[in-house]
Amino acid sequence: MSNPTICTWSGPRSCSTSLLYAFSQRTDTLVLDEPLYASFLTQTGLSRPYRDQVLKEQDSNGNEVMRRIRDTEGRPVGRPLLYAKHMSKQRLGLDAAAMENAQHVLLVREPYGVVQSFSKTLTPTHQELGYTALLEIQSELRAAGRPPIVLLSDDLIKDPEGMLRALCQALSIPFQSAMLRWPAGPKPFDGVWAPWWYSNTHKSTGFGSGVRDPRLPLAHELKQLYGECCALFQLLRRDALSPLSPPTPGLPRTISMPSGALISTHSRANGGGTAAAAAAAAAAATQQQGAGRGHAAAETGTHVYSSDARNADVLVGIRDGVLDALELVWRPLAKVSVLDSGFMLGDGVWEGVRLHAGCLMFVEEHMDRLYEGAKALDMDLCLSPQQLVSMVYEVIDANGMAAASGVHIRLMVTRGLKPTPYQNPNTTIGKPTIVILPEYKEASRIPKEQGIRLFTCHVRRGAPDVQDPMLNSHSKLNCIAACIQANKAGVDEALMLDPHGFVATCNSTNFLMVKKGALWAPTTKYQLHGITRSNILDLAAEAGIPTQERDIPLTQAYSADEAFVTGTFAGLIPVVEIDGRMIGKGTRGPVTQRLQQLYVQRMEEYASTGRRSVA
Secondary structure (H helix, E strand, O other): OOOOEEEEEEOOOOOHHHHHHHHHOOOOEEEEEOOOHHHHHHHHOOOOOOHHHHHHHOOOOHHHHHHHHHOOOOOOOOOOEEEEEEEHHHHOOOOHHHHOOOEEEEEEOOHHHHHHHHOOOOOOOHHHHOHHHHHHHHHHHHHOOOOOEEEEHHHHHHOHHHHHHHHHHHHOOOOOHHHHEOOOOOOOOOOOOHHHHOHHHHHOOEOOHHHOOOOOOOOHHHHHHHHHHHHHHHHHHOOEEOOOOOOOOOOOOOOOOOOOOOOOOOHHHHOOOEHHHHHHHHHHHHHHOOOOOOOOOOOOOOOOEOOOHHHHHOEEEEEEOOOOEEEEEEHHHOOOOOOEHHHHHOOEEEEEEEEEOOEEOOHHHHHHHHHHHHHHOOOOOOOOHHHHHHHHHHHHHHOOOOOOOOEEEEEEEEOOEOOOOOOOHHHOEOOOEEEEEEEEOOEOOHHHHHOEEEEEOOOOOOOHHHHOOOOOEOOOHHHHHHHHHHHHHOOOEEEEEOOOOOEEEEOOOEEEEEEOOEEEEEOHHHOOOOHHHHHHHHHHHHOOOOEEEEOOOHHHHHOOOEEEEEEOOOEEEEEEEEOOEEOOOOOOOHHHHHHHHHHHHHHHHHHHOOOOOOO
């Protein structure tokens, strides 16, 4: 074990007494119930029904109490561990030295249950609930190079064994199954306050939902406090432990993963990680898109990238249309209202833009397309294109990306906030919501070299008088339905036809093909006007490659000498198979490779002129 003294800090009503009882069942552990309570009452002067009794039984010098807790002399033979349960608010008045030479655990519960339960006995305040104090403890220990272990109370209730195993592993002590059960009733080590607070826990014989009160409506005057505690809780839960499954006999268990590895979306469920790792796994799940037959999982697809730990802490730019101010919000806390038009109705437009050498690539074209879409939706951004570009650069620079490459920006604009769920744009409150999300997101080279496979889906691109396919709107269900079919077929992307049966586009990229040295592209009638697609057509013409925009039947697509898709994220990606038919030689063709090189050169030339103004 790394340290024989364990201090757990929590707010009230957070299963802390149950965890105390669990440790009391260990054969190697002594336990203490809130030994700093007298110190806290002395520091604050707060009234409690049992105040006099606590002050009589406990030492009110908190620093001296912590010194004795950490002193291993005199502990009984066979019980080298000491587990002390503390309320986080009881940290008040302690010196920094009091926190040394111990392992610290933060036990955190979601705020609704805490506020509801605590309010039955005392009036809840930030001091009493302890979330602020928990953050202070976490910050202090992290600054000292000893970040605390974070354990979510609700996870402990849902999966006692998994969470206790994870906690014991983090503490470098063996798990003991006896921790899962204890006898009902009061315990000899309970504090004198037990009759006021421990009634539910005294009924229990283990962790379980029975120790929690049913969720009831909060009083109106408590809702603001609850909302404030929620923000603090989100910060704390980010580094929480995940459940640890029991070891499987005879099978080794992986306990580490190399940096930059592709992450399974099931990592949190199977244990050993943190909540932050789970969030990273969810973000990296897109790497699994389109892993098809004949290719290793997560190696092919149009949006494959390597995970980057820096993305967990990026600042997201959000212009609240009601406050009309750009805020830089830490990614774990970046949110829009459930009453936002984009969330409720898909009412908005967006752009994906690459950052290369600190410059937004082809920003003029992206702004033209965004504002064209907004105009079609009768949406006034209340910003000029140049003001919006300046706003994007403000977010980029705030993230230290001023000279970066391999960054992808998702620029999203919605109609804004609604007073109630209703589609009429006239009911919108304030200006449109603007979200600017930058990510370190370098496209993988594997699909650019090995190519991808397509499957023609039954979902068609619609006519412009239904929902104009040229709109880059938040309403992407048409493309998502096609993507689902491609996933079910085990390929990388769906090839979509127009209403007349000709090839139109793919679900997230534009399709082009090479036939007898000429570059063919489907007409733009039924597809998004791709900016990379347009650049490739221009580059091909400049390089002397004949180009045609035409109707392309599937028969001709099958017999293409080469084919590829284009998109802002990955540039050009070869297509080596359509509907099981090999395209050309089944490898990246010479025209495709040449155009890839020309496109990289075009990006370098564009970035060499520096950041641009737009009209």
